[in-house]
Amino acid sequence: MSYVLGMDVGGTNVVAGLFDSHGTLVRKIKTPTEKRRGADGLLLQLAGFATELLDAEGVARERLGAIGLGLPGFIDPIAGLVDAANLPLSRTPVSDRLGELTGVPVTVQNDVKMIVYGESLRGAGQNLPHVLGVTLGTGMASAWVSQGRLHDGAGNLAGELGHITFPDIPYVCGCGMKGCIETVASATGIARQARDAIAEGWEGPLSARVSADRLGELTSKDVSEACRAGDSMAIEIYRRTANWLSQALVPVIAVLCPDVIVVGGG
Ligand SMILES: [Zn+2]
Numbered sequence: 025m026s027y028v029l030g031m032d033v034g035g036t037n038v039v040a041g042l043f044d045s046h047g048t049l050v051r052k053i054k055t056p057t058e059k060r061r062g063a064d065g066l067l068l069q070l071a072g073f074a075t076e077l078l079d080a081e082g083v084a085r086e087r088l089g090a091i092g093l094g095l096p097g098f099i100d101p102i103a104g105l106v107d108a109a110n111l112p113l114s115r116t117p118v119s120d121r122l123g124e125l126t127g128v129p130v131t132v133q134n135d136v137k138m139i140v141y142g143e144s145l146r147g148a149g150q151n152l153p154h155v156l157g158v159t160l161g162t163g164m165a166s167a168w169v170s171q172g173r174l175h176d177g178a179g180n181l182a183g184e185l186g187h188i189t190f191p192d193i194p195y196v197c198g199c200g201m202k203g204c205i206e207t208v209a210s211a212t213g214i215a216r217q218a219r220d221a222i223a224e225g226w227e228g229p230l231s232a233r234v235s236a237d238r239l240g241e242l243t244s245k246d247v248s249e250a251c252r253a254g255d256s257m258a259i260e261i262y263r264r265t266a267n268w269l270s271q272a273l274v275p276v277i278a279v280l281c282p283d284v285i286v287v288g289g290g
Contacts, residue, residue, distance in 0.1 A: 045089075062112045156280060160289040
């Protein structure tokens with residue numbers, strides 16, 4: 025039996041999983057990302073996880089075949105370069121450096137692309153040839169896997185559905201455009217819509233829970249809980265967000281014709 029290691033390296037936590045040759049998860053760890061000691065500190069932490077997981081399972085080091093990393097931001101999977109705003113890895117040749125530390129080949133790819141690729145292999149898209157995946161988290165992103173192949177696109181930027189714009193979305197996006205769907209169909213977007221509604225005078229169970237000077241602390245989780253409790257404005261925020269999201273996905277369905285759309289994220 026040989027093994028591979030997959031790591032999701034986020035701005036807050038690293039989740040590392042050891043998988044057997046059938047793709048079955050045998051052990052997983054989750055720990056805060058080491059960001060205080062630059063690229064060297066983080067790469068040493070990741071190499072340490074490989075040792076920790078192998079030792080915990082009693083697996084000899086030479087049975088580890090490869091490591092795959094999913095990272096946020098702009099990734100060049102061929103050069104193994106990472107440019108991630110929330111990680112101390114700017115233009116670091118992560119594949120080469122971690123490969124030297126661990127002695128096995130290391131592949132890097134954008135985290136959302138890896139999530140969707142994983143869903144196509146062993147998740148909600150298993151046994152389906154055409155899988156479109158969308159993640160709604162701090163922002164919105166997507167990826168497309170067709171017949172086992174992840175589509176990178178020019179500049180590795182395929183799947184940036186979050187920057188589809190609509191004229192009735194009033195917010196300016198971090199990308200510089202106005203009306204990107206990511207500004208509403210995301211955790212930050214849901215919270216932003218609720219804050220604006222309260223600031224504009226909407227009163228209901230959610231506004232009663234959050235004082236005006238604490239509006240900035242309102243999260244999408246608060247809105248979600250209010251929605252479940254029947255709060256009419258929270259329901260309206262989710263309804264219109266779902267509407268924008270479906271408006272974005274319908275033309276994508278027309279172009280790509282996926283077997284399934286997998287939606288995930290915090
Ligand atoms: Zn944008």
